[in-house]
Each structure stands twice: as structure tokens, then as C-alpha cells.
Amino acid sequence: MRLDEVFGAFGTSPRGLSSQEADARRERYGPNELPQPRRKGLWRRFAAQFTDLFALVLLAASALTFLAYGLQDPRDVGNLQLAFAILGVVVLNAVIGFFQEYSAERTSQTLQAMVPHTSRVLRDGERLELPSGALVPGDLVVLEAGDAVSADCRVVEAHSLSVNNAPLTGESAAVGRVSDPTGTTTALESRNCVFMGTTVVAGSGKAVVHATGAATEFGRIFRLTDQAPQQRTPLQREVAVMARRVAALAVAIGAGMFALRLQTGQPLVSAFVFALGVMVALVPEGLPATLSVSLAIGVRRMARRQALVKRLLAVEALGSTTVICTDKTGTLTQAEMTVTQVWSEGAWHAVSGVGYAPVGEVADAQAVRDLLRTAVLCTDARLVPPSDAESWRVLGDTTEGALLVAAAKAGLDPAAEKDAAPRIGEFPFDPVRKLMSTVHRTAEGDVLCVKGAPQELLARCTHLRANEVEQPLTGELRKSVADANDTMAGRGLRVLGVAVRPVDAVPGSMEQAESGLTFLGLLGMLDPPRPEVSEAVRACRRAGIRIVMLTGDHPLTAEAIARRVGIVTGPSPTVVTGSRLNAMNAAALDALLAADGQLLLCRVSPEHKMRVVAALQERGEVVAVTGDGANDAPALKHADIGVSMGAGGTDVAREASVMVLLDDSFASITAAVELGRSVYRNIRKFLAYLFSHNIAELAPILAAAFAGFPLVPLTAVQILAIDLGSDVLPALALGAEPPEADTMERPPRSRRERLFSAELVRRFLFLGAVMSLGVCAVFFWQVHRSGIPYADFTADDPAYRKAITLTQAAIVVGQFFNALAVRTDRQSIFAAGLFSNPRLIAAGCFGIGLMAAISYAPPLQEVFHTAPLALADWAVLTAFGVLLLAAEEARKWWVRRTPATIEKAAVEKEKEATP
Numbered sequence: 001m002r003l004d005e006v007f008g009a010f011g012t013s014p015r016g017l018s019s020q021e022a023d024a025r026r027e028r029y030g031p032n033e034l035p036q037p038r039r040k041g042l043w044r045r046f047a048a049q050f051t052d053l054f055a056l057v058l059l060a061a062s063a064l065t066f067l068a069y070g071l072q073d074p075r076d077v078g079n080l081q082l083a084f085a086i087l088g089v090v091v092l093n094a095v096i097g098f099f100q101e102y103s104a105e106r107t108s109q110t111l112q113a114m115v116p117h118t119s120r121v122l123r124d125g126e127r128l129e130l131p132s133g134a135l136v137p138g139d140l141v142v143l144e145a146g147d148a149v150s151a152d153c154r155v156v157e158a159h160s161l162s163v164n165n166a167p168l169t170g171e172s173a174a175v176g177r178v179s180d181p182t183g184t185t186t187a188l189e190s191r192n193c194v195f196m197g198t199t200v201v202a203g204s205g206k207a208v209v210h211a212t213g214a215a216t217e218f219g220r221i222f223r224l225t226d227q228a229p230q231q232r233t234p235l236q237r238e239v240a241v242m243a244r245r246v247a248a249l250a251v252a253i254g255a256g257m258f259a260l261r262l263q264t265g266q267p268l269v270s271a272f273v274f275a276l277g278v279m280v281a282l283v284p285e286g287l288p289a290t291l292s293v294s295l296a297i298g299v300r301r302m303a304r305r306q307a308l309v310k311r312l313l314a315v316e317a318l319g320s321t322t323v324i325c326t327d328k329t330g331t332l333t334q335a336e337m338t339v340t341q342v343w344s345e346g347a348w349h350a351v352s353g354v355g356y357a358p359v360g361e362v363a364d365a366q367a368v369r370d371l372l373r374t375a376v377l378c379t380d381a382r383l384v385p386p387s388d389a390e391s392w393r394v395l396g397d398t399t400e401g402a403l404l405v406a407a408a409k410a411g412l413d414p415a416a417e418k419d420a421a422p423r424i425g426e427f428p429f430d431p432v433r434k435l436m437s438t439v440h441r442t443a444e445g446d447v448l449c450v451k452g453a454p455q456e457l458l459a460r461c462t463h464l465r466a467n468e469v470e471q472p473l474t475g476e477l478r479k480s481v482a483d484a485n486d487t488m489a490g491r492g493l494r495v496l497g498v499a500v501r502p503v504d505a506v507p508g509s510m511e512q513a514e515s516g517l518t519f520l521g522l523l524g525m526l527d528p529p530r531p532e533v534s535e536a537v538r539a540c541r542r543a544g545i546r547i548v549m550l551t552g553d554h555p556l557t558a559e560a561i562a563r564r565v566g567i568v569t570g571p572s573p574t575v576v577t578g579s580r581l582n583a584m585n586a587a588a589l590d591a592l593l594a595a596d597g598q599l600l601l602c603r604v605s606p607e608h609k610m611r612v613v614a615a616l617q618e619r620g621e622v623v624a625v626t627g628d629g630a631n632d633a634p635a636l637k638h639a640d641i642g643v644s645m646g647a648g649g650t651d652v653a654r655e656a657s658v659m660v661l662l663d664d665s666f667a668s669i670t671a672a673v674e675l676g677r678s679v680y681r682n683i684r685k686f687l688a689y690l691f692s693h694n695i696a697e698l699a700p701i702l703a704a705a706f707a708g709f710p711l712v713p714l715t716a717v718q719i720l721a722i723d724l725g726s727d728v729l730p731a732l733a734l735g736a737e738p739p740e741a742d743t744m745e746r747p748p749r750s751r752r753e754r755l756f757s758a759e760l761v762r763r764f765l766f767l768g769a770v771m772s773l774g775v776c777a778v779f780f781w782q783v784h785r786s787g788i789p790y791a792d793f794t795a796d797d798p799a800y801r802k803a804i805t806l807t808q809a810a811i812v813v814g815q816f817f818n819a820l821a822v823r824t825d826r827q828s829i830f831a832a833g834l835f836s837n838p839r840l841i842a843a844g845c846f847g848i849g850l851m852a853a854i855s856y857a858p859p860l861q862e863v864f865h866t867a868p869l870a871l872a873d874w875a876v877l878t879a880f881g882v883l884l885l886a887a888e889e890a891r892k893w894w895v896r897r898t899p900a901t902i903e904k905a906a907v908e909k910e911k912e913a914t915p
């Protein structure tokens, strides 16, 4: 089909559809979306909760208890109650797990929906940026390197256009696309079609949409059924393995106890119930669910701080990030370019005005009009006049937008200039050669316009033109260009050079085109640093995270910006250019990265980025790297945390990354690191909390057994009430603790450090021991107070009922104080604010309320065999709680005094380095 036939067939034109027609087609064809994948039924997902290991162990325990009840003569109603209680616990646990999983899934879906998917479209001859879902058949889309193709299209214009069709064909090599008719019959094979789900690797072009949504090849081939489940992160796997070990240990100890009891002549059923208590006490029932919830909370908080995490894995890696490799434009700076200076041989021309409003003047504009006209022709961006809510803005590359604004300030009309000299060919910008060229038809003949990095451009120029006088580019002239470039770069300006050459036709190759050029001049653009970055850089320094700047820009520009945001503080940072990197072998690169100090890598291409990331990882660093271009994908994929831009980047980069910054700002990476660190710390907090109470449950049981007390000081039903009644909510609240004040004051966690560190184990052993002491004390105090000899105690004895009530209440009250104690690792809880996590206080109060109900409400007394506690009892329990908190405060004080001093000294040193 010829091009006019293509436009005819789809009822469109080179100006695109009219907006009315687009609306009508949207009504007819529906949104450009694939049908939602079918998810597992809710019931199946609920049922899956019962196949969890803990659930199975508890189900087996419940079944055995039913059996024990059935075999017993006379039957003990208590055992029937116990069997039902365990069953109830399994169901409750499943319900909690189900809702938590559901909410985690919803979170991830919401986040996915927040990742922007837009397409550039021509409608009514205007270039618009629309959500990809709004595309309709007949739309004329504009394609550029890095774009995801969002519908099936017939290419109508192609400039070195190539796409990666791997998602459809599995073939990952880039394939060229043309606009000419091809003879093939199947759509997938035609070289003039591009497809939904594929990406533009290089070049640019335009294409007419011929199929959207489910009608596309992608929609047809892929029957998206069950979504691939999120893979478990190393942390989740570690916790799962640990939980399994603890469960096995619980069963083993339970079995041991059972045998021991039988041997000492206990009846079978009571020995079994005892062993069951031990086992249940040790199984950390709520653990896996609490873990997923706290990861999900971290992800949600990060989203609120403008960092979208696409995979849970990133949350952990963020916490241990040691190096952030950041680019400059847009991440450290605002990417709000304003040309402030124009240089052409022998003269500087100041440009007034800020932002994208074409309000301002170019000094002696006449002399640089030719330069600015050439620059304008060589742009794809469009300046959009203000609408109600927004001021002037740029569609497309902001660097190019700034050129349009400068031209307008010089009295040119960019749109009219482009109409007067239509583009007949182009060699799109690529970050390796750092140039872009376009060919135009003018009244004076065809002309090639080139713009790009001054050094690269100058190397391809043979002449220089200023004030309409053309002269050979002598060494002296070259030096004057380089000096002007350095002057602007030294002020932190981004500099672009412009050149031209008359041509007879569109040159056959890029090399041929970009040679023998005539240099016209330089444009210096101001791109102010983002105000929030300096603080974020300081935070990274205190947190022991190194920042390496990788930029395509000039070393002087890079250094000026790096100084302004505080990445460079000393007199002489190490500045290495891409060409020097090329000359380095692996050992030299390693030595460069090993050296302490501030490192700026300039004039680098995406390949260099990839090499540096890999070399840093070789050194054992955990690397976060930012990237926005199509060629950044390998580095983003290779890094521990690939960070892409939500506002300015390409679809390809967003696809390859695990984190998308909605606001593109470096400060959001720092915020995410802080949250990543706090998620990890929170997980340790609730582990310390959960395991210390397991010890406090087990200790009185063992103590009573060793003391020869014939009954259990804590029954299995009571243990279940603690584990699932009063313990779950505080654990969840701990998982949601906000970051501690010192989160970014300590060096990154080592990648080799396990979750179950010696420190964690020491901590819960300490807390568990203190709590056990209190629990055993109140139980035996009550037993002794009754004056009844051990052997005469029976299960219905009021003194025994009171004693076990005290044991349970001691654990519940102890846990309340324990939760407060574990909230901070080293800081005093009073400094952090005793009530600064209201959820935790509420959760603790709920637990105590539940305990009070178990103690005072007659129906619950029946189930739990409990007795009412006196006010004095509560007072004693509270005193033990306060003691626990005091012991922890003493430990924290000690920790703050001793090993921290070494770390503090390091932090102080860093602080000194910061001006």
C-alpha cells in the first residue's frame, strides 16, 4: 500500500485524526487496553492459606486433640474446647493472612497503574502527549528511541527506525523498519509495521495505528491468564526457612516433652496436652503475614515519597545501598533549561528571561539569528502556550525546548521556520555520538543542520561562520571555541554547539553527513539544581553512601553542578571522561573506583555506565543507578536497584528498572533508601518482639516441669490467645514504625549480614529472659501464697486458676512494655516519644483489654480456666513491665556509650567534610 492509500484506508491524514473523530472512534473501538488477566478465585486463594506450614502443624494438633477427647474416658470438655480453639486459630490466621495478601496485591496493582504510559500523537496537526489507553485506530503516533509501542501500527515515516520485537517473536536483535510498501502478507513479517508490546531501539518515525487493545497481535497471541506471582525476596525466603526450622524445633521439643511426661507416669492425654502447649508456644504463627505487611507498608510509604517500587526485592536492596550512581540532568537539576548566553565568533550575546515563556531578549539578536534558526530546525520539541492551570511548557526534550524559547526571544517564529524549511531527512540524537542532524529543503537548496556536544561537533567542522563571513577553522579559532565552551561550562551551563552544511540530497550515511561542517556558534543553558538535592546529598554522606555522578555533559559543567549540590566539596575531585574510561582496563577501573574521594564521570555513554555499575558490583558494592534513555536499560537491569524517571524518562528505561521516581528527583532516592533501611529494622523489631515472648511462654512451662509442679502454668488455649489475640496487632504496628531518627546516621547494612544476626538473637534472648523472670515469679508467688503443696493442686483449684491467669496476664502486660522497648535499637524510647506510634499503643491496649475480658468475663473464664485478678495483681504486673523497659533502657544506654563511639567518629568525620 502506498502512503496516501494508507492514510485513506485508515481515514486519517498526515495531520492525524481530528479530535472529534478520535472521540467517535474511541466510542466505537473502546480504550486501547488489554482485558484484565483472570486471577485465581478468592476462595481458592483463601483455601491456599490452609496449606501454609504452620496451619498444617496446627491442624494436625487440633485433629490429635479431637482424637484425645474421643478416646478419653470420662471425656474432658476442656480438650474439646482446646481442639476447637486451635481450629479457630487456624481459621483466624488464614483470614488475617488472606486479607494481608490481598491488600499487598492491591498495593502493587495501584503502584503499577501509577507508572506513566503515554504516547505522542498528532491530532488536528498538533503534537499531543496522551495516555496510551486513549489511542484509537487511525491515530498518527510519533515514535522515538526508547518508546514503548502501544498499539499495532503501519509505519508512514522512518528515520533509521529500528525496533525490538522480542516480546512477540522472541528474537531480541533490533530490526529495521521502513515506510515503503513490502510484499509480505503476514503482519508480523512486514517491515513496515510496529506492534504493541515492542520497543523503539533507535531512530524515529511516525506510524498510523491499525489495531488497538485486544485486537493487536499482542492481545491475540497472549492469552494472559494467571499473573506470574511476585517472586519471594531473599528476606522472605530467609524468614520462611527460619520459620520452618522453628516449627520443626517446636515439634521436636513438644515430642520430647511428651515422652518425658509419659515416662514420669503422667496420663497420656495430659502429657499430650502439655506437649501441645510447648509446641504451640514456640510456633511463630503470625510471622509470614507480618513480614509481607511490613514490606507492603514500606512500598506504600515509598510511593508517597515519589518512589514507585515495582518489586519488593528493591525494598531490601535499598536498605543496603552503598553507592548511588546518578546522572545530572533532571535528577540533580530541574531540567528546566533556559538559554542564557549565545556565543558566536568574537561575541557574547546575553539572553534575558527565565523559564519557557518566550519573554526576554537576545542582545544583538540579528548576529545570531542564523545560528538560532539552524538550532530550531534541528529540534523535535514543541513549545506549548499556557493553558488555564499551567504556564508555558515543552513537549519533548527540554534542551530543545530551551532553543525554541531563545529563538523566539530573538524574534523568530519557530513553527514558521520549520514550515518554511520542511525536514526531508534526519539522523536522530544518540547519547554515544552526542549529536543530532536534520536535512531541510529551503529556497536556497537543501541544508544539513547539526547540533550537539561542542567537542564532538567541532571535531567534524572544517569552517566557521560568523556575521555571514565564512573562514577556515584554524587552530586558533578552534581554541577560541573551546575557551568559550569552558567559560560557560565552568559556570555550570550546559553547552550545545550548532553547525550547518549545504547538501545536494539526503546524505546516505551519518558519517558522510556529519563531516566538513561549518560551525556557527555555542548556546549556554542554565539548568538550576533542584533545591532539595543538597540536603539529600548530605544525608547520603552521613549514611555512608557514596555518590558517583555519571553524565554525558562537559566535565566543567558537571563539576559546577556537583559543587552546587554538595557532591563535590574538596578542592580537587577526580574527574574522568568517557574517552579515558575507554583506555582503562578492568584493573585500572577497579583502582579508580577503589580510591576514596569524590568521583565525577563525564562525557560518558550508557555503555560506560554499564561498565562502571558492573565494576562497582564486582567490588561488592550494592549499586543504585539512575537512567532515563533507551540505552540505559542494560545498566538499569544489571544494577541492584535500577532507578528510572517517571516524568522525563523513556518507557524502555521504566521497563528495565525496579524503581520509578515520579518526580525524577535524586532526593526521592534518598528517601527510598531511608525507608528501605527502616523496613529492615522494623522487621528485626517485630522478630525481637515475637521471639522474646515465645521464650517467656516456654520458660514457665519448663520451670514448672523442673520444679515438679504437676500442672502447666500456661495452657495451650492461653498461649493461642496470646499469640493470636494480643500479639498480632502490636507486631503489625511495629512493622509500620516510622524511620528512627538515626536511620541515615549509620553506615549501610552489609550485604552479607543475615536477618538473624547475633545482635538480634542476643536482643530477644535478653528481653525473653527478663520477661521470663517476671512471668515465673508471679506464677510461683501465687502458688506459694496459696499454701497448697504442689502435689495437691488440681486443674479446678481456684488458686491454680488464679496462678495461670497471672502467668498469661504477665506475658500480655510484659509484651506491652516489650513492644515499646523494641521500638528503638539504641535511642532511648523516651527520646523517640513514648506515644509516637499511636497504633502500637492502641494495639497494646487492645491486648490488655482482651486479657481483662479473659480474666473477668464468665464465659471466657470457662474456656480459659481463668480467675479474676485483683487491682494489686495488675500493679505487680505493671511493675514487672516497667522493670523490663528499664532494663532495655539501660542496655541501650550502654550500647550508645560503647561501640557506637567508633561509628560516631566516622559520622563526625563525614560531617566535617560537609561544608
Ligand code: ATP
Residues within 6 Å of the ligand: 327, 328, 329, 330, 397, 399, 400, 429, 431, 434, 435, 436, 451, 452, 453, 454, 495, 496, 550, 551, 552, 553, 554
Ligand atoms: P545526564 O546524563 O546528566 O542527564 P546529559 O543529559 O548531558 O547528562 P545526554 O542526554 O547523554 O546526557 O547528552 C549528552 C550530550 O549530548 C549533552 O551534554 C549535550 O551536549 C548533547 N545533547 C543532549 N541533548 C541533545 C539533543 N537533543 N540534540 C543534540 N545534542 C544533545
